[in-house]
Amino acid sequence: MNKRVVNKRVVNKRVVRIGRLRPFAFGVLALALLLAAWEAYRNWVGPWLGTERDVGKVLGFKLLPRANDLAMPSVFDMGREFGKPEIRGSSTSVFEAVVAHTFNSLKLAVAALILGTIVGIGAAILMARFRVVQRGLMPYLVISQTIPLIALAPLTVTWGGEISIFGFEWQKWTSALVLGAFLSFFPIAVGALRGFNSPDPASLELMDSYAASWWSTWRKLRLPAAIPYLAPAMRLAGSAAVFGVIVSELSGGLTNGVGYLILAYLQEGTSRPAKVFTAVAGTVVLGLLMATLINAADRYFTRNRPRGEFS
Amino acid sequence: MTLAGDALAVEVNGVHKVFNIGRPNRIDALTDVQLQVAAGEFVSLIGPSGCGKSTLLRLIADLLEPTVGTVTVNGKSPRQARLDQDYGMAFQQAGLFEWRSVAKNIELPLELKGWDKAKRHARALEMLELVKLPDRADAMPWQLSGGQQQRIAIARALAAHPLLLLMDEPFGALDEMTREHMQAELLRICAATQTTVVFVTHSIPEAVYLSDRVVVMSPGPGRITSIIPVGLDRSRDEGTREATQFYDKITEVREALRGNVANATDELSGIEDR
Numbered sequence A: 001m002n003k004r005v006v007n008k009r010v011v012n013k014r015v016v017r018i019g020r021l022r023p024f025a026f027g028v029l030a031l032a033l034l035l036a037a038w039e040a041y042r043n044w045v046g047p048w049l050g051t052e053r054d055v056g057k058v059l060g061f062k063l064l065p066r067a068n069d070l071a072m073p074s075v076f077d078m079g080r081e082f083g084k085p086e087i088r089g090s091s092t093s094v095f096e097a098v099v100a101h102t103f104n105s106l107k108l109a110v111a112a113l114i115l116g117t118i119v120g121i122g123a124a125i126l127m128a129r130f131r132v133v134q135r136g137l138m139p140y141l142v143i144s145q146t147i148p149l150i151a152l153a154p155l156t157v158t159w160g161g162e163i164s165i166f167g168f169e170w171q172k173w174t175s176a177l178v179l180g181a182f183l184s185f186f187p188i189a190v191g192a193l194r195g196f197n198s199p200d201p202a203s204l205e206l207m208d209s210y211a212a213s214w215w216s217t218w219r220k221l222r223l224p225a226a227i228p229y230l231a232p233a234m235r236l237a238g239s240a241a242v243f244g245v246i247v248s249e250l251s252g253g254l255t256n257g258v259g260y261l262i263l264a265y266l267q268e269g270t271s272r273p274a275k276v277f278t279a280v281a282g283t284v285v286l287g288l289l290m291a292t293l294i295n296a297a298d299r300y301f302t303r304n305r306p307r308g309e310f311s
Numbered sequence B: 001m002t003l004a005g006d007a008l009a010v011e012v013n014g015v016h017k018v019f020n021i022g023r024p025n026r027i028d029a030l031t032d033v034q035l036q037v038a039a040g041e042f043v044s045l046i047g048p049s050g051c052g053k054s055t056l057l058r059l060i061a062d063l064l065e066p067t068v069g070t071v072t073v074n075g076k077s078p079r080q081a082r083l084d085q086d087y088g089m090a091f092q093q094a095g096l097f098e099w100r101s102v103a104k105n106i107e108l109p110l111e112l113k114g115w116d117k118a119k120r121h122a123r124a125l126e127m128l129e130l131v132k133l134p135d136r137a138d139a140m141p142w143q144l145s146g147g148q149q150q151r152i153a154i155a156r157a158l159a160a161h162p163l164l165l166l167m168d169e170p171f172g173a174l175d176e177m178t179r180e181h182m183q184a185e186l187l188r189i190c191a192a193t194q195t196t197v198v199f200v201t202h203s204i205p206e207a208v209y210l211s212d213r214v215v216v217m218s219p220g221p222g223r224i225t226s227i228i229p230v231g232l233d234r235s236r237d238e239g240t241r242e243a244t245q246f247y248d249k250i251t252e253v254r255e256a257l258r259g260n261v262a263n264a265t266d267e268l269s270g271i272e273d274r
Ligand SMILES: Nc1ncnc2c1ncn2[C@@H]1O[C@H](COP(=O)(O)OP(=O)(O)OP(=O)(O)O)[C@@H](O)[C@H]1O
Pocket: B019, B020, B027, B028, B029, B047, B048, B049, B050, B051, B052, B053, B054, B055, B056, B222, B270
């Protein structure tokens, strides 16, 4: 009997492991295909079309990029850039710099996601608890998503050093944090609200029959029922947080983060055209790390749920 | 087994329940309902769909309030009885929380009552023993069969030692074999715990097999048309289902239901003769 239990566990574990690796494997495959297409264009398709010197035209539109080292550096050059010193004579390599800046952005994006999640869930609780709040708040939420808030990024960055809240100086990274949080907050609030309202009337009636308070009902029924709704919301929110942070960094003022690094390396475009792509690779890794973190959290929180309903 | 006539578990007095009052789609779900259930008694409510069985059960459970009339549960208002968790409830759907293990599902009412952890768990294991699933404490609900889930729901309803059990078609979704098995289990459990039961069903044999009295209801407007004492021996077993007296009672309840149809606008829908 013991043996059977052990066997079952082993089988289960194997299933889980394959299930976990599959999206990752597809991601790597997709990236590899993209890089291969890039190389194929600059090495063979471009020269064959004659676009080394000038942009290629399709039906009269200038559509195809120049297949030369300046516009489309080789993937292998990009790889080699990682090993070079950041600036001539510097002791830090490009690789170290990209890792450091990416890690910085990751910290900021995770903090933004956490902040957005707290505020989003808080708003969803208020909306689930009080219909008035839902009716009052929802229009603002929807409007806040229709205006391109990202345009405010350069503005909020200039608040650096000029705003002070209760002795807390508004730092430049605070802008990135707030923007990331603001962008991630909406999907969380909407997903959590749907989740909190998802229990069927019979379950709510059951809690009523125990004379459970609204808070007990929330903790023991509404919150756990919302977990499957929160997972996809977190995925959206995760990429929104990364997006908000990188755009803030890109919009100037900041001296840290992978967005800043793209700007900085772009300045050296002509001398080392492949260098900026190391920072771009950093953003790709950043997005993947974020997705991995959220997937791990999802797996953890839904470990006891029946499989195959939402994923 | 105290069937003392003076101790009333449930008393329903001149109750009317109207839904959508003052609107064109007004429904008289219950009119002039009079019902007394003695402590320790097993009473079934039977009648065509829409005759107000669930509504009557919800009134007793204080999930609804009567438009006119009063309901008393264990000598208190239903609200007080609900706050005191005097009753346990079970529905047609087991309604287990899928994120809680079997034991944790049974512990839910105990948590809300503020029992400490060790006591809760001990009680959950005791209840699992009672519903004959002693080794499934750590299983998740979705790993159980429908009948097993239903047994867990009954264990949950009984966990907090309720004096009264309110059940709305709890075996409706089960196959015939499991159903008969569960009926025997329920009688055994109720005899062991001396619980009063108000039981809604669509099945005449089920009502006769389980009950001390069968309350026959009729729709449009919902009301009680007759109350039939079953008068079978309390210790029922599989032999009971073959006894002539059992068949006579089934016939009597069926005729009471037929009588309804003659003057009801609804057809006799959803009543099983099995
Ligand atoms: N919340 C409600 N609002 C409005 N009408 C209701 C409500 N609940 C029940 N009703 C109506 O009251 C009547 C009685 O309903 P009830 O659920 O008590 O019937 P029932 O006897 O349990 O039927 P079934 O056997 O189909 O479960 C029905 O006509 C139903 O439409």
